[in-house]
Amino acid sequence: MFTGIIEEVGTVSRVQRSGSSSFIEIQAKKVLEDVHLGDSIAVNGVCLTVTHFGSGTFRADVMNETLSRSSLGSLTSGSPVNLERAMAAGGRFGGHIVSGHIDGTGTVSDISNDGIAVWYTISASPALLRYIVEKGSIAIDGISLTVAKVTDTAFSVSIIPHTAAQTILGSKKVGDIVNLENDIIGKYVEKLMKPADDTPKQSNITMDFLMKNGF
Structure with missing residues (x-):
């Protein structure tokens, strides 16, 4: 979960696309201060999972679904990107509820x-x-x-x-x-x-209807 308050602008240092296996590597500072494997970081609003990190960079895998739904597929080496770490439970909620799931x-x-x-x-x-x-x-x-x-x-x-x-x-x-x-x-x-598909339908059959028709 995110708040939509950008923490820093990072820079894409590497993009690899190979069939269904793609990842991006991003240079950053602030969002790496307490980073761990598996952490969520929003990149241009897209929630991505940290799969590797080193001195000044982190890497995240990108699925085909993400590439087709967002603008991440157009990123190249040198592209600037908005970065935000997942919201801390004890932090201020400065923006609004942002899931990182692009519509x-x-x-x-x-x-x-x-x-x-x-x-x-x-x-x-x-x-x-x-x-x-x-x-x-x-x-x-x-x-x-x-x-x-x-x-x-x-x-x-x-x-x-x-x-x-x-x-x-x-x-x-x-x-x-x-x-x-x-x-x-x-x-x-x-x-x-919206009613669920299995919601009982309203019937027009009444006792009067049944009696009039010989039931």
Whole structure:
């Protein structure tokens, strides 16, 4: 579980793709301070498991499912990435509940300045936009952000200079792909509101109906 508060920007030092076996190696500092094998680290919002670490780097395996659902497949040596360790039980919950399980990707369609702030408009599919609400939360490349506006084809966020400086969002350009994770609460509510397939169906057969038809 993560909070969407990025701890540092790391750098991809190596990417290996070989059929169904892929891994990435990332240079980092802060997230390695107390790292252990098996720890979870969110890389651009994608929860990955540390399989190896050394002096200043860690490695994580990447499944085909992850590559197809996220933008990690486009990473190359030298790519900057947002990094966050799993939330500590005794830490401050500064963002929102982020699982690190990407729902899909969006495309930066517009960037505009508004005083000290910068507006980013992200185009996304209807399947993702249905869970995005104005003033709700969204994780973009693992960054916990507040949705400022939603349309039928896109949503917008406004970020402060600190967010731009401390994450890779400030380096994004129009046309870039970003990972999106919707607020998990909305997805659970939708699931619970749907009746299970084995839910007894409402019958229109009553005692009056049976009596009128000779039963």
